[in-house]
Amino acid sequence: MRIVESQFVKSAVYPKDYPETVFGEIAFAGRSNVGKSTLINTITNRKLLAKTSGKPGKTRLLNTFLIRVKFPDSEESGFFNICDLPGYGFAKVSLDERDSWRRMISTYFTERYQLKGIALLVDIRRKADPKDILMKDLLVESKIPFCFIATKCDKIKKTIIPKEIARIKREFELTNVEVIPFSSIKKVGINQVTHWIEKLLF
Numbered sequence: 273m274r275i276v277e278s279q280f281v282k283s284a285v286y287p288k289d290y291p292e293t294v295f296g297e298i299a300f301a302g303r304s305n306v307g308k309s310t311l312i313n314t315i316t317n318r319k320l321l322a323k324t325s326g327k328p329g330k331t332r333l334l335n336t337f338l339i340r341v342k343f344p345d346s347e348e349s350g351f352f353n354i355c356d357l358p359g360y361g362f363a364k365v366s367l368d369e370r371d372s373w374r375r376m377i378s379t380y381f382t383e384r385y386q387l388k389g390i391a392l393l394v395d396i397r398r399k400a401d402p403k404d405i406l407m408k409d410l411l412v413e414s415k416i417p418f419c420f421i422a423t424k425c426d427k428i429k430k431t432i433i434p435k436e437i438a439r440i441k442r443e444f445e446l447t448n449v450e451v452i453p454f455s456s457i458k459k460v461g462i463n464q465v466t467h468w469i470e471k472l473l474f
C-alpha cells in the first residue's frame with residue numbers, strides 16, 4: 273500500500289464536530305514534541321500537512337486528515353483518516369486543562385467508532401514516564417488495537433536500536449505489541465508504519 277494523496281479535513285474537540293466519514297481512522301498519540309506531526313508529514317510525503325512546531329503544547333485539538341492509498345496491481349484507491357491527537361506532558365498546563373485533555377481523549381476513544389488503531393509515539397531515548405504509562409493504560413482500556421512507535425532513532429547509534437526497543441517493551445510491559453523504530457530524518461520505519469495501518473484497515 274502506498275499513500276498517494278492527503279488533505280486536512282478539520283479540527284474538533286467534541287463528538288458533534290468529528291468529521292463525518294465512511295472510512296476507518298488511525299490515530300497518533302504521544303507527548304508534545306515526540307514527533308507526531310512530523311511522522312504524519314513523513315509517511316504522507318508532505319512537508320507541511322500536519323503543523324509541526326518546536327513549541328510544545330500548542331496543538332490542543334483533534335486534527336483529522338483524509339488519506340488516499342493505492343495497492344500494487346490495482347487501479348482502485350483506498351481511503352482512511354488520520355487523527356493527530358493533542359500532545360501531553362507539557363509542564364505548564366493547569367489541572368483544569370489536563371482534565372479537559374483527558375476527557376477529550378477518552379471521549380474520542382469511546383465515541384469514534386471509525387477508530388481502528390492507535391499508534392503511541394515515544395522518544396527512543398527516553399525512559400518510560402508516568403504520562404506515557406497512563407496513556408498506554410488508556411489504550412489497553414479502549415480495547416482498540418495499538419502499536420508503539422519509537423521516534424527520533426537517528427539520535428542514537430543504529431547498533432543499539434534493538435536494545436532500546438527491548439527496553440521499551442520491558443518498561444511498558446508490552447506483549448504482542450509491535451514497537452516500530454522510526455526516524456523522519458533518516459526515513460526509517462515508514463514502510464513498517466504503513467504496513468501496520470494496512471493490516472488494520474484493508
Ligand SMILES: Nc1nc2c(ncn2[C@@H]2O[C@H](COP(=O)(O)OP(=O)(O)O)[C@@H](O)[C@H]2O)c(=O)[nH]1
Binds near residue numbers: 311328
Ligand atoms: N532528530 C529528529 N527530530 C525529529 C524527528 N521527528 C521530529 N523531530 C523534531 O522534534 C520536534 C517536534 O516535532 P513535532 O512533529 O512537532 O512533534 P509533535 O508535538 O509530537 O507533533 C521538531 O523540532 C522536529 O523537527 C526525528 O525523526 N528525528
Ligand SMILES: [Mg+2]
Binds near residue numbers: 323
Ligand atoms: Mg504536533
